[in-house]
Amino acid sequence: xxxxxxxxxxxxxxxxxxxxxxxxxxxxxxxxxxxxxxxxxxxxxxxxxxxxxxxxxxxxxxxxxxxxxxxxxxxxxxxxxxxxxxxxxxxxxxxxxxxxxxxxxxxxxxxxxxxxxxxxxxxxxxxxxxxxxxxxxxxxxxxxxxxxxxxxxxxx
Numbered sequence: 001x002x003x004x005x006x007x008x009x010x011x012x013x014x015x016x017x018x019x020x021x022x023x024x025x026x027x028x029x030x031x032x033x034x035x036x037x038x039x040x041x042x043x044x045x046x047x048x049x050x051x052x053x054x055x056x057x058x059x060x061x062x063x064x065x066x067x068x069x070x071x072x073x074x075x076x077x078x079x080x081x082x083x084x085x086x087x088x089x090x091x092x093x094x095x096x097x098x099x100x101x102x103x104x105x106x107x108x109x110x111x112x113x114x115x116x117x118x119x120x121x122x123x124x125x126x127x128x129x130x131x132x133x134x135x136x137x138x139x140x141x142x143x144x145x146x147x148x149x150x151x152x153x154x155x156x
Contacts, residue, residue: 006054010040031069035062095136097121097146103128109143119144 017033038061042048048057095114103110103123112121112134120143121134128134134146 006051007040007043010036010043010054010058014040027069027073028066031065032062035065092136092139092144096149097134097136097144099128099130099132099134099146102130103134103146112144112146114144121146123147 014033014036017036018030019033021027021030021033035058039048039054039058042057043054048054097112097114097119099110099121100113100118101111103112103121104125104127106125107122109120109122110128110130111118113119114136122140122143122145123134124147126148128146128148133149135149137145137147139145
């Protein structure tokens with residue numbers, strides 16, 4: 001057996017790729033190696049001959065193996081899928097912020113600091129002094145609607 005024997009070359013490449021799966025996990029490299037073994041078997045029984053037919057068979061068998069076994073492994077193993085909350089309004093509700101610029105009276109907007117940024121804020125019509133702690137009720141356009149709370153409530 002020499003290195004010019006295509007059956008030997010495809011078999012060695014297939015074995016190397018399959019063993020590489022131990023270093024590069026993910027299930028893809030082993031399937032590429034299996035496609036090499038399919039080409040080696042097809043060359044052995046005379047189904048294909050030449051480099052063009054061999055590469056064509058390798059591409060087709062690799063794609064078929066990848067698509068087939070990906071579906072099978074996804075069904076068997078599943079995966080880490082986690083869907084976070086996509087409603088930003090729910091993430092804002094009941095959060096605590098600190099007033100940076102006095103809010104009110106009436107519909108006069110002020111500013112609050114929330115999550116490291118300053119936001120425009122609307123209150124309930126009363127005056128909420130700068131430095132106060134507020135609870136976020138909702139968001140109206142880009143302004144946060146807040147209500148005043150006491151320091152004791154903020155720490156609970």
